[in-house]
Amino acid sequence: MNLRRDVFQAIADPTRRAILLLVTSHSMTAGAIASNFDTARPTVSKHLQILTECELLEQEQNGREIYYHINAGKMKEVADFIEPFRTLWEDRFTALETIMKTYKSK
Amino acid sequence: MEQKTKVIAEDGKQEIIITREFELPLELLFKAFSEPELVEQWMGTKVLKLESKKHGSYQFETSDAKGNVVFKADGVFHEFSPNRKIIRTFEMNNAPFGVQLEVCDFEPLTDDTSQLRMHVIYESVAKRDQLLKFPFAQGLNSAHNRIQEILSTLKQTH
Numbered sequence: 001m002n003l004r005r006d007v008f009q010a011i012a013d014p015t016r017r018a019i020l021l022l023v024t025s026h027s028m029t030a031g032a033i034a035s036n037f038d039t040a041r042p043t044v045s046k047h048l049q050i051l052t053e054c055e056l057l058e059q060e061q062n063g064r065e066i067y068y069h070i071n072a073g074k075m076k077e078v079a080d081f082i083e084p085f086r087t088l089w090e091d092r093f094t095a096l097e098t099i100m101k102t103y104k105s106k
Numbered sequence: 107m108e109q110k111t112k113v114i115a116e117d118g119k120q121e122i123i124i125t126r127e128f129e130l131p132l133e134l135l136f137k138a139f140s141e142p143e144l145v146e147q148w149m150g151t152k153v154l155k156l157e158s159k160k161h162g163s164y165q166f167e168t169s170d171a172k173g174n175v176v177f178k179a180d181g182v183f184h185e186f187s188p189n190r191k192i193i194r195t196f197e198m199n200n201a202p203f204g205v206q207l208e209v210c211d212f213e214p215l216t217d218d219t220s221q222l223r224m225h226v227i228y229e230s231v232a233k234r235d236q237l238l239k240f241p242f243a244q245g246l247n248s249a250h251n252r253i254q255e256i257l258s259t260l261k262q263t264h
Contacts (some may be wrong), residue, residue, distance in 0.1 A: 011235070017118055082115045085122075085238050090111040093126045093222075096148035100134045103144070 007074070007081075010054045015039060016047050020056060020070060027060060027069035115238060115263035120231045122222040122238070132214040135222060136189045139210070152178060160188050164194075181205075203237045 010016055015037065020035055021027065034044040051057040055074045055095060060067045112124040128135050138144045140158040145151075154165040160183055168177035178199040185193040192210040197203075209225040228234035 010191055011117075014118065014231070080166070082113050083151055085115075086113040089113065089124055089126070090109065092148055093111055093128070093152075095150070096138045097128050098137075098200060099144065099147050100128075100130050101139050103137075104130075104134055 007054045007056065007077070010050055012055060013047070015044075016051055019044075020075075021048055021050060023057065023068055023070050027064050027067040029067055033068065107227075115234070118231055120228045120234050122224075122228075122234065125221065125224065127219060127221050128220055129214065131218055132189050132212060132220040136212050137239065140188070141188075141194060157183070162186065181208075202233075204233045206237075208229045250257045 015035070017094045018037070019033055022033055030045060030048055031041075033048065034041045037044055048057065052068070055071055058071045060069060080091060108162065108172045109122065109128045109231075114125075115121075130138075138263060140156075140217045142156040144244055145156060146153045149166065150222045151166040151168040154167050156162075158221040165180045166178065167175055170176050176238075179196060180199065181195040181197055183192065183194045185191055190212055190213075194208050194210075195205050196208055197205045206229075209227075212221045213221045214224070228237065
């Protein structure tokens, strides 16, 4: 399976969020990342695969090692993920304000 | 355009904070939360029941043009202090989001302006994130349509 995965499904997992935090400052190999977790190495590999598939992480070959670093552009997209929710409340509250201004003038 | 409504949703937390300043005196802002016919208008849902008091409960229901129920939610009030504070639960029926606890603080800013701060706590981080994504699917369009409906109703009556 090589389908593009849902970004939000990817960040819903605490281990994957921890991985993203780890590689924020500098790129790391899979081994170095795995050494930060008690989880079995294959499990961490699976997480890295998911994060890479949904483009939150990018791979970069350096000699025999593959380094993972964060994809800043994609992360920004995720940061904006609350915008539709915010707009929903903005619309409700704007309606509230309009209605109550009319109510006041009655 | 300045964004009046601010949403803080920190990563990995099971809460959201929504704040908004209103060009309304505190009493009018609070009234919009306590009178069923007003809640109906700005929430865009039918209010089947709204007992605005401690231990009171409420029920919302929205139907589409064909009369099919598309949204049902309910909850209870744990605190109802007029012009000050509402603490209530909220649960969407037939949805996987669980129960949320809403702490709403109402504050006067000036004689004609006021502020609302809603602190919403979810059952888990996963449930919160799931709900945040929800407007992507269906919340947005229906919200815009609702505003259109309200505005055109207002035009007709005034």
